[in-house]
Amino acid sequence: MKLFLLLCISFSLNIFTGYLVNETLVDEFTDEESVALTFTADDDMEIFRKWGQIVCNQGSLLLGIEDTDSWHFEDYIRVKFRFDKKQPFEYVLDFDSDSSFAYTYSEEIIFTVLDELRGSKSFLIQLEATDEPMRFTNIYDSEKKVVKFLDDLVVKSNC
Secondary structure (H helix, E strand, C coil): CHHHHHHHHHHHCCCCCCEEEEEEEECCCCCCEEEEEEEECCCCCCCCCEEEEEEEECCEEEEEEEECCCCCCCCEEEEEEEECCCCCEEEEEEEECCCCEEEECCHHHHHHHHHHHCCCCCEEEEECCCCCCEEECCCCCHHHHHHHHHHHHHHHCCC
């Protein structure tokens, strides 16, 4: 029993891993369901947020990325992506400077990110205004989670 307890404690203290989570979101007023694929960076904390989400938002897909370490004051921001050890790519996304939130409704960009994410073990995202990229390492079962997200998207949402 002590060994089991030690193993649980050691795994819960692992801060060097990113999280990829399928979520079902329910609007509290309308009870409408939607789905989201949320990814949280290795060093995400409650104070400094480093995370992203692909979600159905009012009938449209939305990719949002928040890095509260970024200080950017324009309406657009360059965002670099690198999955596993593949060639990096870059897109220009809309940016809300009040919340340090980069976002896009472009299905081309969203499905490119989903395609690259499927089967990846790790990835990096860097907003141009930050010195360090957000690291998502030791991603578990990304193939199944992306497929489940796409399946749920068809069944549970109006996207």
